[in-house]
Amino acid sequence: MNKTLSIKLGIIALLVIGLLIPLLMIGGLISERQSLRDSVVEDIGQSSSHAQQISGPILVVPYRKTERVWKTQDGRTFQETRVRTSHLAFLPETFVLDADANTELRARGIYEARLYHANSHVSGQFKVPANWGIKDDLDDYRFETPFIAVGISDIRGIQNGLQLQLNGQTLDFAAGSGVDWLGGGVRASVPGLDSQNEMRLDYAFDLKLQGTGQLHVLPVGRSSNVNLSANWPHPGFIGNYLPTSREITDKGFNAHWQTSFFSTNMEDALERCVTTDQCTDFQSRRFGVNFVDPVDQYLKSERAIKYALLFIALTFAGFFLFEVLRNLSVHPIQYALVGVALALFYLLLLSLSEHLGFALAYGLSASGCVALIGFYLCHVLHSRARGMGFGAGLAVLYAMLYGLLSAEDYALLMGALLLFALLGVFMVLTRRLDWYRAGQGVAA
Template sequence: GRFELPAQLGITENFADYRFEPAFLAVGISDIRGIENALKLELGSQRLAFSPGSQVDWLGEGVHVTLPAQDSKQPSVVDFAFDLRLQGTEQLQVVPVGKTSQVSLASNWPHPSFIGNFLPAQREVTDKGFSANWQTSFFSTNLEQALQTCLDRQGCEDFTNRSFGVNFIDPVDQYLKSDRAIKYALLFIALTFAGFFLFEVLKNLAVHPIQYALVGFALAFFYLLLLSLSEHLGFALAYLISASACVLLIGFYVCHVLRSVVHGLGFSAGLAALYGLLYGLLSAEDYALLMGSLLLFGLLGTVMVLTRKLDWYGVGKRKGGEVAQ
């Protein structure tokens, strides 16, 4: 980094009347347990050791180093650098407080997620890593006012929230995939119930709410099995075992509910296809939204085609007639 100090620190009058405490450089680190190396500040030819604590309340935890005295009467430039090695870094964010802030970031992590108020002006992501460049101006950030509000102890949320950076995600992590599967749970269960309901109305069968509930419980147990098995077997194998178990259990039950092995096998085939489509959605990174949209559109079209001649007003009447008989 670089600090450009104007003559007399920008004070034009009565500079001799001012007294300044020693300047220091502070680095805020949200979890100092991750610091792996002994920090040294490179200041020209000097090597200065950092001390614990950021010394700045709104920075929270961190480190700081006292800087040598500067000749304040003359303009000067302070170039500095330090090597900070952190373990377990999940994300890195920068608050662009400079009049013009330029940040270049490169890593061998192949799955970055760029976050914050400002997206990189240039970025390149490959299987071997990524590189990104940000550039912000004094006018686009309005951080001077936000910083002054923070220093006046009126709240630092506006200041700290105007950041940008990258989140290091792991798309192959079984917990992340299980979390993504759970986010689709409501949609998946609704689609299964919709298929169950179509069999009921198209085949003129009466299905009790308890039977719907039992099928719903079986669908919910899929996610518990998936999470517990993936901790020991890996996500793909755990998904195969969990989906197969649920398809077999529900298929066996539906054969008796619908009073037809053929109908039960057809429902099981549809459920297996849904599990296969769900796995495709979980595995896809760039086309998940597109695949999900096409899936929903296709299912909606299928329902509309199958029920195009169905008399919805007569559905309740037919069920009532069967119960009366």
């Protein structure tokens, strides 16, 4: 390979490396705008209500236990009496939740957050053992009024007056779950329970709940059944348990979860929570739905810019082919101008997608860059046909890039096949080229 061509290749390599600077700056801008969007969504949630988690109902029985401890001091043995305050907690035998959610957009400036309004009906049954399941001397215990607690992560989202139906009685809920390990929520006192015999308590209540982004449910029942439907056609199912069945259409979705204590082990997790205050395991055994927006322009812009260096390298490779095959001379400044135009495509894509949506922004940005570069190359390559042909090839590359961004599951496969095909085209076009004599007319 002659010296001139080697110098030209070195300059092209330096240009490609130099273009990393604006690409990194644009990538940082994408992250900055995404963080700004997230902070605005957080502010909207702060003004209305955050993502919600429903934990309960749980039957809580506060008690005071008198404990007698023998101690020895100064050679004397005596008995010391102290009172310990704690509570018992019972999970329901059955837990059924039926919820129907409607979503809406709340905007602040150019940013939007998706809120939901879930109308839920919760029902089931508690099965409580005689004497609260205590095998010790009952004379040491002083039980206070039991209550049924429901954990709701952000009680600002409650949109109705809550009333508990319990064995035919109507009981009012009060604010606060009454126990630290449930966090925020509501509770309803249940006086007059006959604890000497085994009890069955049928419960039911309606809950209208507003939240932002996600809705979680803790499957507290020995047998739990949750049915959730919404008018949102792009649900993301999250948590430790996927739906046992689901149906998704362009008008919304229906999902059903079914769990048991065998799969959740909630009793052991609750016991550790009550006795040792280690409640992370209990609170994390949840499932739910994420009301995600499938067209996240920032995520797709971030994915697009990962292909930017490859895009620029392929374009420069096309220039280089014109130089060696057509014995043309393209100045490094002309390489640089086309490279900057390719980099600015991602800035246009980011700025337009915040206002027009990703698909339309991509089409307008790609069309503008193809038109500008095609017009410029008609003069650089001294031929309108060559310039328009190169612009058409660039348009095909943009179309392929959009296909890669849209086909998330097959992006790696499609990208590998594309690179292999382009390498094959390059090898076929240069199969008879004498690289030792190539580029004699190329100026560095």
